Amino acid sequence: MKTWLIACCCLLSWMQFVEGQIVFESKTVEKTAALMDEKLVAEYKYSNTGKSTVTILSLKASCNCTVGKLESNVIKPGASGVVTVTFPIGNRRGTLINTITVVTDDPAHSNAILRFLTMIPEAVHVEPQFLYWAHGDKPLPKQFKVTAPSSVPVHVLQVTSSNPLFKASVKTVKDGAEYVITVEPTQTKESAKTVLSIETDINVPQRSVVKAYAHIK
Amino acid sequence: MNQMVRQIGYVLILATIPALVSLCLYGRHPWGKKSNSVKVVTLTQVSTYGNVLWVDARSRAEYDREHIPGGLLLNEEEWDALLPPLLDQWQPEQWIVIYCDSKQCHNSKSLALRLREAGLENVYLLKGGWVAWTKSRQQ
Numbered sequence: 001m002k003t004w005l006i007a008c009c010c011l012l013s014w015m016q017f018v019e020g021q022i023v024f025e026s027k028t029v030e031k032t033a034a035l036m037d038e039k040l041v042a043e044y045k046y047s048n049t050g051k052s053t054v055t056i057l058s059l060k061a062s063c064n065c066t067v068g069k070l071e072s073n074v075i076k077p078g079a080s081g082v083v084t085v086t087f088p089i090g091n092r093r094g095t096l097i098n099t100i101t102v103v104t105d106d107p108a109h110s111n112a113i114l115r116f117l118t119m120i121p122e123a124v125h126v127e128p129q130f131l132y133w134a135h136g137d138k139p140l141p142k143q144f145k146v147t148a149p150s151s152v153p154v155h156v157l158q159v160t161s162s163n164p165l166f167k168a169s170v171k172t173v174k175d176g177a178e179y180v181i182t183v184e185p186t187q188t189k190e191s192a193k194t195v196l197s198i199e200t201d202i203n204v205p206q207r208s209v210v211k212a213y214a215h216i217k
Numbered sequence: 218m219n220q221m222v223r224q225i226g227y228v229l230i231l232a233t234i235p236a237l238v239s240l241c242l243y244g245r246h247p248w249g250k251k252s253n254s255v256k257v258v259t260l261t262q263v264s265t266y267g268n269v270l271w272v273d274a275r276s277r278a279e280y281d282r283e284h285i286p287g288g289l290l291l292n293e294e295e296w297d298a299l300l301p302p303l304l305d306q307w308q309p310e311q312w313i314v315i316y317c318d319s320k321q322c323h324n325s326k327s328l329a330l331r332l333r334e335a336g337l338e339n340v341y342l343l344k345g346g347w348v349a350w351t352k353s354r355q356q
Contacts, residue, residue, distance in 0.1 A: 130300075193305070
C-alpha cells in the first residue's frame with residue numbers, strides 16, 4: 001500500500017513539473033520519526049533550468065508545517081535553492097501524507113506539489129480511547145488498555161480523572177510495556193463525562209500525557 | 218442414552234477447537250481482533266438511515282470555507298483538540314460518516330480506523346466525499 005502511494009506521488013509530481021523551469025531534485029520526501037523526535041524536516045532542492053527568471057510567489061503547506069524562508073524568491077536561470085519544511089510531530093501518529101504547494105510566475109507551470117510522507121511511531125497506545133455507559137446501565141467498571149508499542153519501555157506514572165464521579169485506577173500488567181486502567185462511574189442515571197490524563201515517563205512534553213475519555217449518555 | 222451423551226461430547230470437543238484457535242489468534246480481549254477495512258456508504262444510504270454525525274476529514278481551510286451542516290472537523294494533526302467535541306456530540310446508535318475531498322482519501326481512512334480503535338462503532342466513509350455531497354446539493 002505504502003509503495004503504491006509513493007509510486008503514485010512520484011508519478012504525479014513528475015507529470016506536474018516535467019516542462020517547468022523550476023526543477024526539483026525530488027518532490028517526495030519520506031521520513032520516519034524516532035520515538036522521542038519532536039519534529040521532522042524535509043528539504044526539497046530546486047534549480048531554474050530555464051532561460052528566464054522565475055519568482056516563487058507562495059509556499060503553502062496542507063499540514064501545520066512551517067515552511068522555511070527562501071534565500072530569495074527570485075530565481076535566476078541556473079540558480080538553485082532549497083525549500084525547507086518542518087513538520088511538528090505533536091500528538092500525531094501513523095503514516096501521514098502532507099502536501100506543500102509551490103506557486104510561481106512560470107507561465108508554463110505555475111504550480112508544483114511537494115509531498116512529505118511522515119511515518120510517526122506511537123510511543124504509547126491507549127485502546128479504546130473512549131468508554132461509555134448508557135443511561136441506566138449498571139455502573140460497572142470498564143477498562144482502558146495502555147501499551148508501549150515500540151521496544152522503548154514507557155511507564156504509566158499516574159492517572160487522574162477530571163470528574164470525581166468517575167474513579168480511575170491503574171494496574172501494571174507488565175512493567176514498562178502494559179497497563180490496565182479501570183474506570184468506574186458512581187452512577188449512570190445522569191449524563192456525565194470525564195477526561196482521564198494518563199501521565200507517562202515519555203521525555204517529550206507534548207507526548208508525556210495521553211488522554212482518554214469516558215461518558216455517560 | 219449413552220450414545221447421545223457421547224455425541225454431545227463430540228460436538229463440544231469439535232466446538233472447542235475453533236474457540237481455542239480464536240483465543241490463540243486474538244486473545245481474550247475484544248481489542249485483539251482488528252479489521253483494516255472501513256465500509257463505504259453512499260449518500261442515499263446515509264439519508265435513508267438519517268441519524269448521522271458528519272466528520273470532515275479535509276483541511277481546516279477547506280472546512281472553514283464550507284462544510285456539511287453540523288459536520289465536525291477532525292484530523293490527525295489536531296486529534297487531541299478535536300476529538301472531545303466530537304465525543305460530546307456523538308450519540309449512541311448514530312452513524313459516524315467521514316468525508317474527504319474525494320481526491321486524497323488516505324488520511325480519512327486512517328482517521329476512520331483510529332475512531333473505531335478509539336471505541337466508536339458504526340464509522341463509515343462517504344463514497345465520493347465532499348464532491349458527491351456538493352453535486353447532490355446542485356441537483
